[in-house]
Amino acid sequence: MISLKLMLKSNTHDALNRRHRHRRTSTGKRITPQPRDLLWFQMIHRHGPLSSSYLHEFSKHLCSSEKRARDRLTDLFNEDRTPHGGPYLERPWQQFDTYDARYQELVYDLAPAAERALKENQLWNAYVQRPFGPWRHSYMVASITASIELSVIDDPGLAYIPQEQILARAEAKLRYPVPFKNPSTGKTETRDLIPDALFGLEYKDRNHRGYRFFVVEADRGTEPSRSSRFNRKSFERNLLQYREYVGKGLYKEHLGLTAGMMVLIVTTREATIHSMLEQGSEFAPNGNSYMLFQVADGFGRFFKPSGRRLTLAEEKWRRAGLADFQINSHRS
16 A cells, blocks of 8 residues: 555655655755845846746856756745745746757746845846736746847846836836838828837947947747737737837837937747848848847747856848848947
8 A cells, every 4th residue: 555655755756766856845944035036036037937047047156056956946836935935936837848848948927925025125127027918928038038138148248138128217117009001001000019028238348338229029920920910919010019119119218218229029930031032121121230030949849948048139130122131339
């Protein structure tokens, strides 16, 4: 007969005596947030759900060991003896609904206790806004913006300006009503434009200091290129709205900015990029200077949380009818 102790253990450990990744198993350890933990909470709060390698990259100046970082993240997920009333981190269940989930890197999000810890330490920002849509989309957006912040964090000539800082300065929300002409009817319609994310870069050298701002649109192949109903988001509607919002400078009124803005469109397939560039050329035969395109695989139909950090700030972005552009250079 199987003992009660073995039965209970089977609910918390697998056949190889490893703790289940998707289910909490406390050892009774007391956990109090340390500076590295609070930094992780801040970065998840800012960007969204992040994998363990991204979180370690943000904190490696505090502790260089990636294994110790993974062990600490495991404790922050499992242990519930904390001064804030429970475990600090979640492992979103959607990441386990993938092929070979056992061997993929873990992704973390904030639990209510982490939110309480941030508020207690005056690190919570009410202007942070998570992207709308399914979890996989939110994870893709978080990976995009976090990768760009990580790319510039050690560069003395660059500084990352987070979304919450821009919105707080303008006392604004990310959502903004944008009028555009419906090409089917010729009538002007107004729809809310809600980018997936917003950030800025400050460019610094001895003789120059400049700024550029960016909105992000992450496409996992779930939106059509065109739609007969403009209530539904499509790439065509994006082109029309961003022509008004960025091309005609509505963002300056919305966000109180004077510097330029660009639209970063990240998709999961090379074929989608070609289609978007062709469609963009239809709307701007002489070229579109502010819409940039890049591919990031791993977020599409065959989803897999990746430990490989995106290098979007260092790579060249494509534009319709114009030369490629590199966002980490103010001379591009």
